[in-house]
Structures are given as structure tokens and as C-alpha cells.
Amino acid sequence: MAILQVRNVNKRFGGLQALNDVNLSVEQGTIHAIIGPNGAGKSTLLNCFVGRLTPDTGSVMFNGKSLLEITPHEINQAGVSRVFQTPEIFTDLTILENVMIPTFAHRDGSFKVNWWPRVDKEAQTRDHAMSVLDEIGLVDKKDVVASALSRGDKRRLEMAMCLAQDPKLLLLDEPTAGMSRADTNATIDLLKRIGKSRGITKVIIEHDMHVVFSLADKIAVLAQGAVIAEDLPENIKTDPRVKEAYLGEEAVA
Amino acid sequence: MKILTHPTSSVDSTMMFIFVAAVLTMPIWLTPIGAAYPDLMQRFVIFGLFATGFNILFGLTGYLSFGHAAFLGIGSYTAVWSFKLLGMNPIPAAIFAVVVSGVFALIIGYVSLRRSGIYFSILTLAFAQMCYAIAYSDLIGKFLGINLTNGETGLRVLADDPRIMDGVLTSGIDTSALTVNLFGLDLTHTWVWNGFQFNAGFYFCAFVLIIASYIAMRIFRSPFGLMLKAVKTNQNRLNYTGVNTKPYTLAAFVISGMYAGLAGALLCITDPLAGAERMQWTASGEVVLMVILGGMGTLMGPMLGAGIIKFSEQKFSTWGKPELHEFLAFIPDGIRDTVVSVASLFVGSGWHLTLGLVFMLIVIFLPGGIVEGGRRILMIVTGSNRRNRQIQAAAQAAE
Numbered sequence: 001m002a003i004l005q006v007r008n009v010n011k012r013f014g015g016l017q018a019l020n021d022v023n024l025s026v027e028q029g030t031i032h033a034i035i036g037p038n039g040a041g042k043s044t045l046l047n048c049f050v051g052r053l054t055p056d057t058g059s060v061m062f063n064g065k066s067l068l069e070i071t072p073h074e075i076n077q078a079g080v081s082r083v084f085q086t087p088e089i090f091t092d093l094t095i096l097e098n099v100m101i102p103t104f105a106h107r108d109g110s111f112k113v114n115w116w117p118r119v120d121k122e123a124q125t126r127d128h129a130m131s132v133l134d135e136i137g138l139v140d141k142k143d144v145v146a147s148a149l150s151r152g153d154k155r156r157l158e159m160a161m162c163l164a165q166d167p168k169l170l171l172l173d174e175p176t177a178g179m180s181r182a183d184t185n186a187t188i189d190l191l192k193r194i195g196k197s198r199g200i201t202k203v204i205i206e207h208d209m210h211v212v213f214s215l216a217d218k219i220a221v222l223a224q225g226a227v228i229a230e231d232l233p234e235n236i237k238t239d240p241r242v243k244e245a246y247l248g249e250e251a252v253a
Numbered sequence: 254m255k256i257l258t259h260p261t262s263s264v265d266s267t268m269m270f271i272f273v274a275a276v277l278t279m280p281i282w283l284t285p286i287g288a289a290y291p292d293l294m295q296r297f298v299i300f301g302l303f304a305t306g307f308n309i310l311f312g313l314t315g316y317l318s319f320g321h322a323a324f325l326g327i328g329s330y331t332a333v334w335s336f337k338l339l340g341m342n343p344i345p346a347a348i349f350a351v352v353v354s355g356v357f358a359l360i361i362g363y364v365s366l367r368r369s370g371i372y373f374s375i376l377t378l379a380f381a382q383m384c385y386a387i388a389y390s391d392l393i394g395k396f397l398g399i400n401l402t403n404g405e406t407g408l409r410v411l412a413d414d415p416r417i418m419d420g421v422l423t424s425g426i427d428t429s430a431l432t433v434n435l436f437g438l439d440l441t442h443t444w445v446w447n448g449f450q451f452n453a454g455f456y457f458c459a460f461v462l463i464i465a466s467y468i469a470m471r472i473f474r475s476p477f478g479l480m481l482k483a484v485k486t487n488q489n490r491l492n493y494t495g496v497n498t499k500p501y502t503l504a505a506f507v508i509s510g511m512y513a514g515l516a517g518a519l520l521c522i523t524d525p526l527a528g529a530e531r532m533q534w535t536a537s538g539e540v541v542l543m544v545i546l547g548g549m550g551t552l553m554g555p556m557l558g559a560g561i562i563k564f565s566e567q568k569f570s571t572w573g574k575p576e577l578h579e580f581l582a583f584i585p586d587g588i589r590d591t592v593v594s595v596a597s598l599f600v601g602s603g604w605h606l607t608l609g610l611v612f613m614l615i616v617i618f619l620p621g622g623i624v625e626g627g628r629r630i631l632m633i634v635t636g637s638n639r640r641n642r643q644i645q646a647a648a649q650a651a652e
Contacts, residue, residue, distance in 0.1 A: 050493060076495035088490040090483050094257050101483050102494045104476045110497040113504055115477040118262055122476065145255040165495065 003028045003169060003201050004049070009058030011044055011225075018044045019055065020225040026169075026218075031191070031202045033212045036222035037246060042205045043085065045222070046171055049203075050082050051075045062169065073110045079168035081161075083175055087154035089161065091147035095138055098146050098157055099129040099164050106165040129164055136160040136190065152183045156190075163194060172204045176211050188214050213237075221245060265470060272466065272553070276459045280449050286564075291443055291452030292523060293567050297560045298458040299519045304543040304555035305462075305469050306512020310505045311541070312550035313478060315485035319374045319537050320361070320381030324354040324510040326388060326532030328517025330401075333408045333527045340419035341410070341433050341525070343440065343457060347518045354514020355507055357384075362506035366499065369488075381537055389529040407528035433522050440522050454522045461519060465512060470552055472508070481505050482550075513540075542608070546615055548622030557623050562608065569604035573597070 006024035010017070018041045026032045034042050047053040049060060051072040060067045067075050081102075090098050103125045108114060120126075133139040136156050141149070146157060155175060162170055175191070176184040188211055194200060206212050212219065213233050220230040223245035229236060236242055260268070275282075276298070283289040288297075307321055328350035335346035365376040387393060387402075394401030402408055410416075410431050433440045433454070440454035472478045480501050483491050488498050521527060530536075539562065547558025577593045577600065584592055599607045619626050 071497075072492045073495050073497045076493055082493055084493075088487060088493070090486040090490060092486040093479075093482060097479060097482075101479060101491070101496075104480070105495040108476070110495055111500045113477050115472045115475045117476065118471075118474045119476055119479050120259065120261065120474070125476075143256050143258055145257050148255045161490075161494065 001028050002026060003063060004203070005059075005061040006045075006049075007059045007061075009045070009048060009055045009060065011041075011048065011053065011055050017225050019048070022058070022222075022225070022227055024220055024227060024230065026201060026203055028201055029199045030217040031204060031215050033204045033206055033216035033219045034222055035206060035209075035212055035219060040222040040245075041225040042222055043173060044225075046082070046173055046203070046205060049075075049171060050080060076105075076165070076167075077110055080171065081163075081165055081167035081169070082171040083155070083158050083162055083173060085173040085177065087151070087158045089146045089154055089158055092145065094143050094145055095133065095149070095157060096126070096129055096142040099132055099160050100125055102161045102164045103129050132160050132164045135194070136163070137186075152179050155179070156187070159187075159190070163198075163200075166198065167200060170200050170202045172202060172206075174205055174207060176206070176208055184208065184211060187211075191215055259474070262474075265474065268552075269467065269470065273463055276463060277456075279459070280451050280455070284449060288564055288567070289450060291450055291455050293563065294452070294455050295458050295519075295523060296563045298455065298462045299516050300540075300543065300559035300563055301556035302458075302462045302465050302519065303513055303516035304540055304547070304559040305466060306509040306516070307540045308509075308544050308549060308551075308555040309469060309472060309481075309512070310509035311544055312555070313473070313481035313485060314502050314505050316366070316369065316502060316506070317374050317541065318365075318377040318506070318509070319534065319541070320365075320377035320379075320384075321509065321513050321540055322532050322534070322536035323361070323381035323384040324358055324513035325517040325520070325536060326384065326527070326529065327354045327357050328514030329521050329527035329531055330388070330408060330517075331514070332518035332521040333410065333525055336410045336416070336433065336521070336525050337414040338417065340416040341431065342418060343433050343435060343518070343522055345418075346433075346521070347461065347515055350514045350518035351511045354517070355511045358507045358510025358514075359503070362503050362510065366502050366506060378534060378537070381532060382534060385529055385532040385534075388532060402527070402529065405529065407526050409526045431525065433525060457522065458519045461515065465515065466552075466556070473552055477501075477504075542612055546612060546622055548624030551622070551624040554622050554624040561623070565608065566604065569600045569607055570602070572600035572604075576600075 002025045004024070004026040006022055009019050009022040011019040022041075022045060034045065036042055044053065048055050049067060051067065051070065054068060062078060062080060065078060067078075067080070070078075090101065100119065100122075104114075107125065130139060130142070133142060136159060138153065138156060138160060141153070146154070149157060159175065176187050179187065191202065192215065204212070204215065216233050218230065219233055219236045221228050221236065221239075221242045228241050228245055229239050231239065279294050279297070280289050283294065288294070303321075303325060307318070311317055331350040331353040332346035335349045339345050361377065361380045365373055365380065368376060389405060391400065391402045391404040394403075400408075412431065435453070435457060438453055440457055443450050443452045445451075480491070480496060483496075484498050484501055491498050517531065520531070543558035543562050544555045545558070546561060547556065548554025574593055574597050577596050578589065581589055581592055581596070615622060621628070
């Protein structure tokens with residue numbers, strides 16, 4: 001069953017056709033990679049899923065529900081979490097608080113004036129946040145202020161924040177960009193692991209082919225705003241259209 | 254790496270206990286520094302309340318309102334109307350002030366919070382100045398054909414006002430003096446004991462402040478407070494985390510508006526008079542100064558800031574050259590005249606110069622305010638103690 005169904009999505013910025021009749025179908029429980037050269041429209045497409053941008057035409061259906069008429073927080077409450085290209089975290093707060101906030105949001109919904117109980121007495125939320133931090137390997141830094149983290153740790157923290165919500169669909173925008181080889185491999189292992197134990201569907205935008213081919217169940221190739229191929233990884237590897245998009249016509253010929 | 258740990262509930266309880274003890278004994282420990290006048294102490298407490306509420310908006314969410322004096326004024330007018338119509342009891346006056354200022358805060362906040370940053374500040378300032386203009390010329394009153402704010406003279410309680418509950422709750426007590434009374438207890442009354450002055454009105458305000466501070470502390474430590482802090486840090490992330498940030502900021506705005514309205518009502522306890530000048534933009538700016546001076550986002554900072562500003566206002570604004578001569582008596586006669594003439598620019602009507610200088614120094618060198626300064630001093634003290642202990646331990650090991 002397709003959990004995310006994208007049909008005929010178009011987006012134009014002035015004279016630039018950023019997305020050109022994009023169709024995409026993401027199966028429940030799989031890892032779906034979107035690759036493509038710089039400026040192909042990958043991030044624009046992701047922005048259309050989370051309510052940051054609205055496509056000019058077309059539809060984005062998640063679990064049979066349109067994501068286009070609703071706001072970012074409603075999309076998240078429906079079960080879509082996103083990891084950004086540059087980590088979006090609460091830099092003034094501690095790691096533990098960073099993960100407790102999404103846990104509260106998951107429990108209390110988009111608005112609740114929950115002013116009487118103390119945060120440090122919310123044992124259930126705390127335990128849940130700690131278990132996610134344990135899974136992601138940040139538990140010993142729980143009291144550190146998030147701004148003090150390394151870039152790699154910030155990315156992992158953002159991933160922990162998304163996982164704390166038990167999302168149905170996790171969108172990752174270049175989750176290993178700027179990471180060392182060791183960190184990249186650790187992230188690959190992590191993404192494989194959380195995929196298996198929780199059955200979370202993931203859509204990954206990635207430049208690193210090593211990451212893409214170790215993780216993806218299916219790959220969509222975007223070039224100049226259009227999906228030029230959507231297939232299994234082994235077929236993508238040999239697809240001449242993909243080589244053309246990445247290397248140019250002459251190289252293929 | 255920067256570690257942040259929050260006080261546990263037992264630490265908070267101890268702090269609260271110390272705070273309550275300190276507030277209740279103010280008439281005693283403020284006597285040596287000459288600040289134990291009932292009138293001045295009431296101002297400490299009332300503006301402490303105002304600043305505490307303002308901090309819930311500014312300190313937690315980072316939204317800088319430049320129009321909170323409007324709610325202070327609305328609270329005062331509502332309280333005086335409650336005195337006029339219902340009677341001289343401060344409890345209905347305080348309740349109505351909170352409700353009415355809350356309604357105004359809901360409307361003003363709903364519109365202003367459509368923008369953030371400087372645009373939000375300007376919108377709140379515009380609303381406050383509109384409220385001031387309306388109150389000063391009593392536009393709504395003229396429209397309705399009644400004396401709603403009584404214009405520039407100010408609204409006061411008159412002998413022929415209905416005051417329907419007076420005589421019902423306080424039968425047999427003469428209320429013709431038109432002073433505020435709590436079920437018969439005159440709040441302008443002062444008991445004197447060993448030279449210390451214990452004023453009924455002060456204790457009423459102190460009681461309100463203690464309850465309001467406790468509520469503020471609960472908000473600071475609660476999941477709701479955590480969400481407000483998250484708004485300040487990264488509103489974008491919060492939206493993509495499934496949180497609707499608009500009602501959170503609006504709730505913080507309304508709560509702080511209610512605190513301001515309550516403070517406005519308390520201002521009418523000793524003197525049941527409400528004037529439009531209370532809503533002027535300088536009053537809105539003053540509460541910003543109080544919060545920043547004390548330490549924005551801290552629990553006790555705003556109260557300290559309010560106390561210091563009101564104390565300095567009282568002291569410096571009444572000083573002149575004779576007091577300076579006395580104060581600077583240790584300086585040799587020849588130079589003293591020059592020093593005094595320079596220093597006299599900073600006292601009396603020029604005391605705002607002093608306030609401005611102090612404010613500049615705090616913002617530049619101690620952005621966390623007085624609370625941050627205290628924390629740093631504490632760290633130096635305890636840090637040096639630890640080093641001393643290490644040296645002692647090393648010395649013992651060497652023996």
C-alpha cells in the first residue's frame with residue numbers, strides 16, 4: 001500500500017519550473033531515496049510534503065489524506081516528521097528538553113495549556129525521551145545545551161526529536177551531509193535499525209551514493225524538476241537516463 | 254561543554270519559602286536602607302507583580318511588547334469602576350481588573366501576534382498609545398454619553414456613587430471615608446510596632462504577589478513553559494514538531510496582560526484614582542527596563558529589577574545639592590563643589606540619566622541582568638572554595 005502518493009505536482013518560481021509534473025509513490029515501511037543533481041528540485045519537493053510550500057497544481061496524499069490544505073503542525077500531527085538539511089533544533093535548551101518537546105507534542109496535541117505539572121515530574125515523557133536518546137547514542141549528553149553539540153550530534157539530535165514522535169513517515173533531507181565516514185556509517189546503521197523495529201516509512205534525499213545504495217528499497221531520480229526514473233536500486237545503477245542526468249549526454253555516448 | 258540543570262522541586266520550594274519570608278518581612282529589613290514607607294513598599298510589590306507577568310511573555314517567548322502599560326491602566330480603571338459600582342472591596346476590583354485586561358489582551362494580542370520581532374513591538378506600542386489617547390480624551394465615554402475615564406482629571410470614587418455592596422458586607426462600618434477596605438479592614442491602616450510600619454494595603458498586595466509568583470513558577474517549570482521557551486529558541490522547528498505556536502504566544506500574552514491588569518488594580522488600593530498617564534509609553538518602557546535589569550527569563554530577576562528601579566527613583570529623584578554635599582563629605586572642600594555640581598546632573602529630575610547609564614552597563618557587560626551577576630559571583634566563590642579544598646587535599650596527601 002502506498003503511504004505517500006504524489007500526483008502531477010507542479011511548482012513554478014517565476015521563470016523557473018522547479019517541479020514539473022512529479023509523480024511519486026512511496027510504499028508503507030520502505031526506504032525511498034530521492035536523488036538528483038543540484039537544483040533538481042529535491043528539497044522543493046520535500047517542502048511540498050510538509051506544508052512549507054504549496055504546489056501550483058497536483059496532489060499530495062498521505063494515508064489517503066491530502067497534505068496540501070493543512071498547516072505544518074497539522075501535517076506533523078498526522079504523522080509526518082522531517083529532518084532538515086541544516087539541523088533545526090532548540091539551541092538554548094538541553095538535549096533532553098529537545099527530545100521531550102516533541103514527546104509532549106505527540107501526547108498533548110498541537111496546543112495545551114499544561115501549566116500545573118512540573119516537567120521534571122513527567123516520568124513517562126522523560127523515560128520515553130531517554131529511551132530514544134539511548135537508541136541514538138546521546139544519552140550521556142542529556143544535560144548539555146544543544147548549541148554546544150558538534151554538527152554530527154546536532155543531526156542525530158534532530159533525528160531523535162523526530163523519532164520521539166513515532167512518526168509514520170520520516171522525511172530526511174541529506175541526513176549525512178558534512179559527516180565523517182564513520183558517522184555516516186553509524187547513521188546508515190541507525191536508519192536501518194529504526195526502520196526494522198518500528199516500521200517507519202522513510203523518504204531520503206541524499207547525494208552520497210554509498211548511503212543511497214546501502215539503504216534504499218526504491219530510488220526516484222529527479223532532474224530539472226521532473227522524475228526521470230523511479231525503480232529498484234539495481235535498475236537505477238544501469239539506467240542510461242540517470243547517467244545522462246548526472247554526467248551529461250556526451251559522457252554516456 | 255555547557256551543561257544546564259534545572260532546580261528540583263525541593264530547591265524551588267526552598268526558594269519560594271525564602272521569597273515569602275523576605276516579602277512578609279520587608280517592613281523590617283527595608284528600614285535600615287530607608288525604604289520601609291508603606292507607599293514605597295507597595296510600589297515594590299505592585300511593580301514586581303507587573304514585571305513578573307511581563308517576563309512570562311518577554312522572558313519565555315522572547316516577544317517584546319512595548320504596550321503593557323495599557324493593561325496596567327485598564328486594570329486601574331476597572332478597579333475604580335468596581336469601587337464606584339460595587340463598593341470599596343478590593344477583591345471584586347482585582348477579579349474584574351484581571352478579566353477585563355485579559356479580554357483587552359486577547360484582542361490586542363490576537364492582532365499584534367500576527368507579526369513578530371520589531372513589527373510586533375510597534376503594533377503593541379501603537380495599541381497602547383491608542384488606549385492612552387482614548388482614555389485621556391475619554392472618547393468612548395463621550396460617545397456613550399457617560400464619564401468613562403473622566404479624561405485628564407482621572408477617574409475617582411465619589412460620595413454619591415452607588416457602591417451597592419457597601420453596607421451589605423460591611424454593615425455597621427462607616428465607609429464614607431471612601432478608602433478601600435477588605436470586609437471592613439481599612440487598607441490604608443498602618444500598625445506601628447517598635448518603629449516598624451506594617452501597612453494593611455501592603456500586606457494585601459504582598460499576598461497577591463506571593464500567589465502570582467507561585468503561579469509564575471509553576472508556569473516556568475511546566476510543559477507549557479517549556480513550549481514557550483521553545484517558541485523563543487526556534488519557532489520554525491516547533492511548527493514542524495506538531496505544535497501550533499500561535500495559541501501558545503497568545504496565551505502568554507493574555508496571561509501577562511492579566512498580571513498587568515492585576516497590578517493596575519492594586520495601584521488603586523491606597524489611592525482609588527485612575528489616570529491616563531499610567532498608560533503612557535514611558536510606563537511600558539519602564540517594565541522592559543525592570544525585566545532586563547533584573548534578568549529576563551529568570552524567576553526572581555524581574556522583581557529585583559522592579560525593586561531597584563522604584564527604590565532608585567524614590568532616592569535619586571528627591572536628592573539635590575545639599576544631600577550630595579552631605580553624601581560626598583569625605584571629598585576635600587576644594588574639589589567637592591566641582592564633583593557635586595557634576596553629580597547633581599544625575600540626581601533630582603536628572604535621575605533618568607543615572608538609570609540610562611546603569612541600563613547601558615548592564616546590557617553591555619551583564620546581558621543576563623542582576624541574577625546572572627549574582628550567579629557569576631556565586632560561581633567565583635564556590636569555585637575558589639573547591640580549588641582551596643583541592644589544594645588542602647593535595648597538601649594532606651603530601652604529608
